[in-house]
Amino acid sequence: MSASASEKKDSTTEEKIKTAAKTVFYKKGFAATRTRDIAEEAGLNLALLNYYFRSKAKLFEIIMAETFSGFIGSMKVILDDEKTSLEQKVITIAKRYIDFISVEPEIPTFILTEIRNNPEELLKKLPIKEIVNDSVFIKQFQEAIQNKEITEPNPLHFLMNLLGLVVFPFIVKPIIMGSRNLETEQFDALMQERKKKIPIWINMMFKA
């Protein structure tokens, strides 16, 4: 019945709760999920949620933190790699993120809606400013501009376009699938295509 994404170390009930919480929170968001939904998804007694995690809010915070660090952390690693060129970074981001999101397609919308609901609180926990501004990526971007390899001077446009091309289709997945009667496999195939195409598109957009 239940079944969700990660079914590995669900040995302990604590893990069972976290896995179930992830599934339900991802799908419905904080406000719309009932603690009873989580308990049912986990096949456990409702009181166990409070026994192990004190409150719905605390449980949510934990899921949120893990989700964020998984999502943003890998971005930081890629952007900060001294060994890869700008072009290689684009290839890596497209590939890794499409693979990553394909496994948990609900994550982007989840993150976006929860940031909307609580921007100050959530953003203060994320060192986005540092990740972007102090990154090897930014250095390489500025060099590329000086060397006239790139015309667009604003790295924000570059990043927004890249991430938009990667993430946006997942966010509008229900619309896409509805617009052409696609099955999940066909949608996934579309995203696989995009792993190759996005770096090419980015090059076409920005290469001088």
Place this chain on the structure above:
Amino acid sequence: MSASASEKKDSTTEEKIKTAAKTVFYKKGFAATRTRDIAEEAGLNLALLNYYFRSKAKLFEIIMAETFSGFIGSMKVILDDEKTSLEQKVITIAKRYIDFISVEPEIPTFILTEIRNNPEELLKKLPIKEIVNDSVFIKQFQEAIQNKEITEPNPLHFLMNLLGLVVFPFIVKPIIMGSRNLETEQFDALMQERKKKIPIWINMMFKA
């Protein structure tokens, strides 16, 4: 105190409620808004919501329907214009949607999260399939491919990229602003830039 986007025909209490409902629903989504929030935002007695709209769900349905038809309807008009070329359509979409969303920046995330929460129900009301497949745009796109003016054969990639470039920045607006300490005006300026740049980028990506 309250204050929101549209403050025109707020004469009747029915209109006051709808305006307040829009404001709150857009910002918090269906599940997280309390009918009391709406009443307070409108400066009205709580019972009036039920007097005029029967229930929270009915009120939401009305707001949703108006929001959708505003958003999708203008898309249909643009895509179906026999008089404009493919290139002109891209220019129009970038311009009109960036202007439109700039006035009500919460709309994209609102639509996306509510579609997530209720895909079947909401999508069945929207003739997306027809709008996309029977449009002048699709005809023109296929012609452009036959004439080898465009290399990408799949119109979904074209539309996803175009809409992603337009809409995605608004969805991640809090992150963008946080990442560089931008003020709202600076973010808006970025979006104004994109009105010009997006058509150019689309050309670079797809023009043979």
Place this chain on the structure above:
DNA sequence: AAAATTTTTAATCAAATGATTAAAAATTTT
């Protein structure tokens, strides 16, 4: 202006929901 109708209000209800508690069951320690 009296009567009828519509709109607004304060009070209240009932269901949903996050959380607690005390006892039972299972597990670990001695």
Place this chain on the structure above:
DNA sequence: AAAATTTTTAATCATTTGATTAAAAATTTT
């Protein structure tokens, strides 16, 4: 295996929240 500890359960509580009601106030009709 007895005692102590940890985990699980069923029952219940308290608050929140969507909705209703009956009376008051305002407006319209006669």
